[in-house]
Each structure stands twice: as C-alpha cells, then as structure tokens.
Amino acid sequence: MTAKGAVKVLSICLLLLALLLAGPVFVIASGTVSLRVDWSRADRTPVGLAPDPAATPEAVVQVYAARALSWRGAFGVHPWFAVKPAGARTYTVYEVIGWRAYRGLPVVAVSNRDPDGRWFGATPTVLAELRGPAAEAAITGIAEAAASYPYAGEYRVWPGPNSNTFAAWVARAVPGLRLDLPSTALGKDYLGHGVVARAPSGTGWQVSLYGVAGLLLAVEEGVEVNLLGLTVGIDPLDLAIKLPGIGRLALRTAAFPK
Template sequence: MSTKRRRIGWLILLLPLYAACSATYIGQSGRLGGSDWRTASREPVGLAPDPATTPEAVVQVYAARTISWRGYFGVHTWIAVKRSNASEFTVHEVIGYRLRRTGTTVVTRVRPPDGRWFGAEPDLLKDVRGPGVDALIDRIETAVQNYPYADTYRIWPGPNSNTFTAFVLRDVPELRVDLPPTAIGKDYLGVMPVALTPSGTGGQVSVLGVAGVAAGWEEGVELNLLGLTFGLDPLSLSLKLPLLGRIGPDEHEPLIVD
C-alpha cells in the first residue's frame, strides 16, 4: 500500500471521531472557539480553595484544552501548590514560547491555580490536602528543578507541558494522578524506554513517546500509538480514547494526607 493511501486510510478512520469531538466541544460554551488568545479569559473557575480560609497545605493538578485547533487533540497540564498557612498558590508548568524569551520552558509563578487556559475551562485531576502535604511539596519542587528537558520543547511527541507534569508526578507517586489520554507527551521518556507510569502505580514501555504500552493501578491498561492513547480502566469502568479523553466516572473529592 502506498504512503498516500495509508494517509487517506488514517484520515477516514479518524474523521468521524474528530467530527464528534468537534461538535461536543463547540457546543460546550464555545471553549474551543476561534477567539483571540491575547484577549481570552484567564479567570478562575472556582475549583481551588481560597487560601485565606484554607490554612492546610494543598496540591492540585489540572488539565485544560490547549489553544486553537490543537485543543481538539490535546490538553495542557500543570501542578499548583500551597504550603500550610501560605497566602497564595504557586503554579509549576511548562510553556513552550517561554524558551526563546528566558532560555527555559519551566515556569514557576503565582497565579490562580484554576484559571482558564486561554479561555478553556480546566478540569481538576487531583486535590490533595492535609498535614503531610508540605513534605510532598518539597519533593515536587525538587522534581521541578530536576526536569531534564527544560531547554527543549516539542508539541509532538514531546517533551512538552505534559511530559513535565508526568515527570514530576513520577517523583511523587503518593499523589496517584492518572493523567488524561489527551495529555499528549505524558508518555515521552527520552532515550530510556522504561519507567513508572505517571501515577507511580505501574510501569510502562515507550519508544520516544510515539509507541508504547502502560499498565497501572490508576491508569488501567493503555496503548500509545503515534501519541494517541487508547485504554481501559477496569477500576473506574472508564474508557480512554483520543480526542474525547476519559469516558466514565470522575473523582474530584479532596484526598487527605495524614
């Protein structure tokens, strides 16, 4: 079969799923619309606790659809932390365009942890609180400093913002975060083909984030093909599909760490 025919075959297979996803997200408050990114909302959506009334330490992990057409395929993820009695959240994330400006893609700054990502409403993936969370924040900050791809950014297959979040989460497996299948780049492991899953509850094999398999208590079983993730999570009775993400129950209740 010629290369051209193979490409046409892939387009035929993906077109119905792409159309369904497009209709779904366009119908949901237009969060993937063509608005100007410079004027898009960055307002918080009410998923983060108010530091003024929340003395305990908090770690939250978020995902939001990316800008423009890329949002149909993938999400941007980030980690927000607040130490005990702190008056504000600090957000750790990777932003590609910052590389030319500052020489690093890693951005650590004070901002609303649940702010819209250029208009896209974020999803809360994990909320961890309690007296033991300050120690987890220490390890998160160490992992942020040790991120090995701070001088490199590729939308596909990585390293990108999801590669960064997955790297940090692997160093703090107590968070047990299952990144969504739309977090393209989460499976990028560099030249090392074997690692823990991002949740730290299983293992995975990946060839430069382009092809691989993963199995874990939190993730279930996942197949990564050309950066697209297909999976089944028997624990939560969820399916994982490209573009559409997880189809099944969500858990947003805070996890208390003793």
C-alpha cells in the same frame, strides 16, 4: 510483498489513522474547542475550584488540566500543579509553557497566578488533590522535580517534550499524587531516549518509543496503548474507555474528572 499485499497494508494503516483522528475531528466539530482564539483577550479568570488560602490554613496541592489553546485543544490538554504550604496566603503554580523556549527561556514557569484560572478560555478540571501533611510532603517533591526537569530548554508540541511530559515527570517523582493523566495529555508518554519507566501514577509501568508508540499497564491508569502519541485505553477501576481527543467515557464517576 506483492503489490496486492502492499495495498492491503496501506489500507489498514489509513483506516487506523482515520480512527485515531476521529476523536479530535469530533471535538472540533462539536465546538468543544475553537480554532480561532485571540489569546490576548482570552478569559483567564478563576473558576472557584481552589480553596481560599485565607480560609484554608492547611497545605493544599491540586493538579489541573484544561484544553490547550486553539487547534491543539482538539488533541490535548495543558496541565499544571498548584501548591500552597500550610499557612501560606498564595498559591505557587508550576507548569511548562512552550513560548518560553522560543524566547530562549527555560520552559518551566513558576508563578503565583490564579491556581484555577481558565487556560485561555478553557475551563480546568482537578485531576488530583492532597491536603494536610500529605500535601506538605508533596510540595517539596514537586519543587524538586520541577527544578530537575531534564528538558528545561526544549519544547515540542508532538511527540514531546511538552507540558504533559513535565506533568508525567513530576508525577513519577511524587507517587503520593497517584496522578492518572488523561488520555488527552498528549506528550505524557515521551521518555526521551529511555524506553521503560514507571507509570505517572506510580502504580505500574510503561514502555514507550519516543512517545510515538508504547504500552502502559498500571492499577490507576489501567491499560493504555499509545499510537502516534494518541492514547487508546481501558480503565477497569472506573469502568471507562479512553479515546484520542475525546478523553474518557466512564460508566462510573472517578474521584476526580479525567
């Protein structure tokens, strides 16, 4: 390759990188996320999205996501699964928390925290929900998938495995959720040493090289291209485009915010 050709390739790569980072930069500039968060004082109160277990005898499964803490929120979200068996008076929450790995603990956390609590100030949205018998069946699958998560002793913000890698793992094990993880679920495409896997929704397939580059084709997610862990895509069902940092821009409202 000539020097002129090398310069042209470098220019294209830099332009592509700038386009990928434009979304996260916009999120920070718009004030959607704050770079200065005192996690010890951050708001963790519930927002009213979870059915009151005392007034809801049927089984409930909800999948949530909220912007990650501090600068991470410009790139991605933190997801979790909240489940309540029929007749139960409390929810059980399954999620991966990175700091646990730094203390030598398994990263998968199982707790009875508020299912719809803010994630250190960030308001969550519901990505998927099941009720009744469908939820009851999914609860068992979620518990089994969480117990068999292959990266229980590992955590990396980028490219994974992280909390979104866990969400994708559980979703593949419980296809009844038809979980369409948002484009801001950085780490959802990390497959470890694998290259091919079902899409998290269970409605298609994906190929991925260590979560850094890949392609996903599925009925629920649409078409997604993963570059450096950042997702660009098109969702024909919801007439939406998916952008890094920003998330989805849709002409039609989806069943759940994504």
